[in-house]
Amino acid sequence: MIFLNKINEHDHEELKIGFKVFLHNDNQKFVQEAIDKALAILKVNSVDDVIISFRQTQSEDKKDDLGQIQNVWRALETFVKNEKVKHLGIADVEENTFRAIYEWAEIKPSIIQINLATCCVVPPTLQAFCKENDLKLLTHSDPSDILPSEYVEDIFGKPLTLQWALRFLIHVKCRGVLITKGYVLKLAKDLVI
Structure with a gap:
C-alpha cells in the first residue's frame, strides 16, 4: 500500500494522524471496529484525534439524539x-x-466541527465556550451522507448497506503538510425478505 510508504518515511512522533468516523447509528461495535481496523491498516498504535459524525437527515425538525x-x-x-x-x-x-456532551462526558470533547454549508457564522456563544474551555472549533465541508446508497449500488452492482466509513488524514506536524489520506469502509449485503 502506497500510503504506508509515506507513513514510514517519518517517525510516528512527527506525524499527526486524525480519524473521522461517519456513523448511521449508535452501534458501539461499529465505532470500535472502524477505529481498530484503521489502526491495523495504518500499522499504528495510536492517533491524535477521532471525530464522530452522525448522518444528518434533511428534515428541518431533526434534533440531535443525545442518547445516541x-x-x-x-x-x-x-x-x-x-x-x-x-x-x-x-x-x-x-x-x-x-455543551450537554461536554458536561456529561468523563473524557471531554476537545474538538467541535461545523459544516460550512449549514453555518455561515459561528454563534458567538459557541466561540466563547470554545475559547473558555480551550477547545478547537473547526469547519469542514463533508456531505451529510458520506456515501449515498445509490452510489454504492452503482459501484458494486448490488444493494449494500454502509455500516460505517472512516476517513484518515496524516500530516507532518511541524509543517502541516498532508502526506496521505484515505477511507476505510464496511459494507454489508442487504437482506431481501
Whole structure:
C-alpha cells in the first residue's frame, strides 16, 4: 500500500494522524471496529484525534439524539483510556447538544466541527465556550451522507448497506503538510425478505 510508504518515511512522533468516523447509528461495535481496523491498516498504535459524525437527515425538525451520541461516546472514551486516541471530537451538533456532551462526558470533547454549508457564522456563544474551555472549533465541508446508497449500488452492482466509513488524514506536524489520506469502509449485503 502506497500510503504506508509515506507513513514510514517519518517517525510516528512527527506525524499527526486524525480519524473521522461517519456513523448511521449508535452501534458501539461499529465505532470500535472502524477505529481498530484503521489502526491495523495504518500499522499504528495510536492517533491524535477521532471525530464522530452522525448522518444528518434533511428534515428541518431533526434534533440531535443525545442518547445516541452518549452511547458512542462511551466507546470512544475507552480508546482514550487505552491510549489509542489522544483527543475526541464531534461534528455537526447543535450548540446545546455539544455543551450537554461536554458536561456529561468523563473524557471531554476537545474538538467541535461545523459544516460550512449549514453555518455561515459561528454563534458567538459557541466561540466563547470554545475559547473558555480551550477547545478547537473547526469547519469542514463533508456531505451529510458520506456515501449515498445509490452510489454504492452503482459501484458494486448490488444493494449494500454502509455500516460505517472512516476517513484518515496524516500530516507532518511541524509543517502541516498532508502526506496521505484515505477511507476505510464496511459494507454489508442487504437482506431481501
